[in-house]
Amino acid sequence: MTKHQKRLSVPKSWPVERKTEKFTVKADAGPHGEAGVPLVIILRDVLGYVDSKKEARYALNQGTVLINGKAVSDEQRPVGMFDIVAFTERGEFYRVFPDEGGRLSLTPIDEDAADSKLGKIEGKQQVRGGATQLALHDGQTLQLDDASEYSAKDSLVVSNEGTDIVAHFPYEEGALVTAIAGSHAGEIGEIESIDVTPGSGSNTVVVTQDDGGFETIEEYVVVIDENFVGGDD
Structure with missing residues (x-):
């Protein structure tokens, strides 16, 4: 089985440039399904801590890179939404979070929140x-x-x-949510209303913000804490 993935066909959430090269690394089986981003992409393309898979393997063999509190040795281990990535030797801690384009990005957090x-x-x-x-x-x-x-x-x-x-954090009117997909990915607001769609269609959610708001399907929103984004949990 090939270990390469065509860049043009990777999920929109992957933080890679699609037109610079033809292929990128394929994620191993694991959490998050097809949306999981190989850890080497985080190390190489996002943080710039390594230049190759070989360097990534060496770095991971030191046992100082953790995902959700566990040391990782597989550079193709999938990383996804809300995972905690820690670099204990550097004293750096990140939460994986969507940016406003829907790509996964790293939000710095305090060690206690990791x-x-x-x-x-x-x-x-x-x-x-x-x-x-x-x-x-x-x-x-x-x-x-x-x-x-x-x-x-x-x-x-x-x-x-x-x-x-x-x-x-209950899913209910008044809850703080972030959109994780769709045209409003990365935006944050409070649920104003949850509108039930008859039949098999997706329910819709109206989200209010200080400067307006948006409507999306409920599969695209996740309830979060008011202190969830950045800083302390």
Whole structure:
């Protein structure tokens, strides 16, 4: 199987130039599905810390590059929305976040905020033994004895150990959200209304901002905390 990906066909969220060269690196299987960006692209094309895959492998072998609190050795490991990327030797910590063009970008955060990450609940179901399983946007699952307060489209902040829910942000009118796709990707505002579409069509969300607002489908919005973007969590 080829390890290369044509630049013109990569997802719009990938932070790569599409016309400078024909190919780029293909992500390995892992979190975030096809939207996951290979870590080497973050190291080389976004941060400029390495010039090649070989240099990326060497850097990762030092054990000082972490994703969601775990050291990473695979330069093609997918990185995606809301992941926490830490460079412990440099003392640098970033959250992966969409910019206003929809591309994934790195938002600097404090070290204290790097202990947990945000996840959007995309599924909720009963499993054997009576527990409830929550499926997050990046493929992570949580099993809880009592998940009655959590619903699909809510957001959770989960510790890097994956066992503790640090915060819960319900999907509801008045919630602060960011758009992660569509023409308003990267924009932030509060939900004014959630309009249910009859049949199988997507529900729409009206989002207000200080200088206006926008309308989008609910699949494109994620609830966040008021201190989520930059600085402290």
